[in-house]
Amino acid sequence: MTTSLIGLTPAELKSALIAAGVPEKAAPMRTRQLWNWVYVHGTRDFSAMTNLAKDFRALLEQNFTLPRPEVVTEQISADGTRKWLLRAGGQEFETVYIPEPDRGTLCVSSQVGCTLTCRFCHTGTQKLVRNLTPGEIVGQVMAARDSLGDWPSTGENRRVTNVVMMGMGEPLYNFDNVKQALSIVSDGDALAFSKRRITLSTSGVVPMIKKAGEEIGSALAISLHAVRDEIRDVLVPLNKKYPIAELLEACRTYPGVSNARRITFEYVMLKGVNDSLADARELVQIIKGIPAKVNLLPFNAWPGSPYECSDWAQIEKFAEVVNRAGYASPVRTPRGRDIMAACGQLKSESLKARASDRYAELASAHVGK
Structure with missing residues (x-):
């Protein structure tokens, strides 16, 4: 039985090599060599690691693998956004690449499905x-780089420059695995993303926020979406456990937060729900004193969604109130809507297909009556 090396820490990789028969004395050097081939060059085949001795390569072939998640489908939006449906361990999940003139952002999933039930979110x-x-989290970055021809990881003009943990799932409910994956993503001798270019988004798992700042050290984004508990309780049911005041206190004390390292508040614009100018004024009051910016997200509809997007004129008025209070308030241009790759639209394609099949069966049965 072979073992995947993707996602192991350097210490775990060294131990695996020793267990496979690499002399303990040689293991540190072999670990460094392998680490470079796997994460800097994205090498998928041990035989291509030409500076390694043939007998060592043979040992690697016999004992280990370098798998990526399988690419089930790749869709490319009219705006250049790419969405991959990936499969690993028998389950499917999605990863999205968003190209922009000054950067390329990869939106990575942390779970298959989601433990939360946010009302506006398809996932x-x-x-x-x-x-x-x-390995499956790191593998998403590697699969994207494979598809985009984006190796080596330390090269200039990389297409993927930023990683955001904003795909399927709540990252702080998969803390240990996310932490281990991001240690490889941010390792200058591995996938080589600066921690300033890695953002972890949470719906508000308050007890884990400080721990994330201390042990992961990435930028932080908060899925806020409402300024009063009675509304957020509906939009983000986790709020019943960790209400807004507790969440904002965790933001105020997030390790390393400063004007140079602001917290991003994500705020989806829902018509007639959370988009009044009174909401905007209350928003700037409740985040007062927190170095922050506010991303305003036009709602991305999905089949059966219970909300509508706010009118564009209303979004602009809302943004103006926030901006006048001294907070950057960019309105995020929806990307990849035509391939269901926009914020809040991710869901395993196979599940959507099965749901669609069931709906067709029900409709057919109804017509037959």
Whole structure:
């Protein structure tokens, strides 16, 4: 039985090599060599590691693998956004690449499905299947780089420059695996993303926020979406456990937060629900004193969604109130809507297909009556 090396820490990799028969004295050097081939060059085949001795390569072939998640489908939007439906361990999940003039952002999933049930989010309608492993999280970055021809990781003009843990799932409910994966993503001798270019998004798992700042050290984004508990209780049911005041206190004390390292508040614009100018004024009051910016997200509809997007003129007025209070308030241009790759639209394609089949069967049965 072979073992996957993707997602192992350097210490775990060294131990695996020793267990496979590499002399203990040689293991540190072999670990460094392998680490470079796997994560800097993205090498998928041990035989291509030409500076390694043939007998060592043979040992690697016999004992280990370097798998990526399988690419089930790749869709490319009219705006250049790419969405991959990936499969690993028998389950499917999605990863999205968003190219922009000054950067390329990869939106990575942490779970298959989601344990939360946020009312405006399509992923939230899919029950949690399982946590993704460190190898499956890191593997999403590697699969994207494979598809985009984006190796070596230390090269200039890389297409993927930013990683955001904003795909399927709640990252702080898969803390250990996310932490291990992001240690590889941020390792200058591995996938080589600066921690300033890695953002972890949470719906507000308050007890884990400080721990994330201390042990992961990435930028932080909060899925806020409402300024009063009675509304957020509906939009983000986790709020019943960790209400807004507790969440904002965790933001105020997030390790390393400063004007140079602001917290991002994500705020989806829902017509007649949370988009009044009174909401905007209350928003700037409740985040007062927190170095922050506010991303305003036009709602991305999905079949059966219970909300409508706010009118564009209303979004602009809302943004103006926030901006006048001294907070950057960019309105995020929806990307990849035509391939269901926009914020809040991710859901395993196979589950959507099965749901669609069931709906067709029901409709057919109804017509036959």
